[in-house]
Every structure is written in structure tokens, then in C-alpha cells.
Amino acid sequence: MELADRVVGFLLSFISLSIFTYYTFWVIILPFVDSDNFIHKYFLPQEYAILIPVCAGVVLLCLLCMFVGFVMLKSKKKKA
Amino acid sequence: MKHVLKIFSLLVAISGLWIGLLQASIIPRSHTWLLPIYFIVSLGCYGLLMVGVGLMRFPTCPQEALLLQQDIAEAKYFLKQRGVDVDSE
Secondary structure, X not given: OHHHHHHHHHHHHXXXXXXXXXXXXXXXXXXXXXXXXXXXXXXXXXXXXXXXHHHHXXXXXXXXXXXXXXXXXXXXXXXX | OHHXXXXXXXXXXXXXXXXXXXXXXXXXXXXXXXHHHHHHHHHHHHHHHHHHHHHHOOOOOHHHHHHHHHHHHXXXXXXXXXOOOOOOO
């Protein structure tokens, strides 16, 4: 039981650390690198660095609002 | 209400700092525009990291679990003697 918990915890922290390093590299270090360096192949164009978090945030907000509305509707139906 | 005021003042301070950075232009302009998004993403990452670390270090206390089972068996026996049946599956 606790081994499954440990594996999930380790996976979560690994994902978060990798996202953090990739994003740091993308936003902060890459603009200082020359334009024809080989490292630019591994990173998407810089517009996506803004687009992806904004889209993810909007989707998260939508899901949250839908969830809240759903719960409110369900509680109102049960009371009536 | 006071907690909301604290959070709001913190947000105002951080945005003031950001606008000040924009004006003073110590860091190159393109970096300063990307700073808020960077901080939000890193905050989300930090939260995920804390959840993962907490999951990994969660204590299970196997001795306490054993003692708890013994307590449950004892309580069931005690209540059965008094006529209450709590052993329903």
C-alpha cells in the first residue's frame, strides 16, 4: 500500500521538477542563447511559452466553474 | 475579511514591484513581460512538489493500526455481550 503511495508521490514531484526546469530554461535562459545554436531544436517557439500556461489556466477555470455550478444544481434539485 | 485584505495587499505590492521593474529596466524588457506568468507557473509547480513530497513521506504507523484493530475487536465483543450487534458486513 505505501509503496504505491511512494511511487505516485515520486512521479508527481518528478513531473513538477521537470516542468519547472523546462519552463525556466525556456523563458529565462533561451533568449540569451544565439539563434542558431542546436539547443533551439528541443524547445518550441517562444510564443507557446505564454500560450500553453494561459490556455491551461483558462481550461482549469472553466472546469472549476462547471464543477461549482454542477454541485449547486444538484443540491438545489435535492432540496426541491 | 482581514485575510482577504492581506492577500490583496500582497498582490498590490507584487504588481507594484513588477511595474517598477518595467520602468527601471534593469532586466531586458522581454524578460520583464514574462515574469508574472513565470511566477504563476512556478507557484503551481511548487504546490505539486509539496503534494508529491508529502505523499512520499506519509507515515503509516503499523503498530497503531494493530492496536486499533485490537480495540475494535474488544469493543465488538463488549457490545455483543450487552446485546448490541455491530458486526454487520
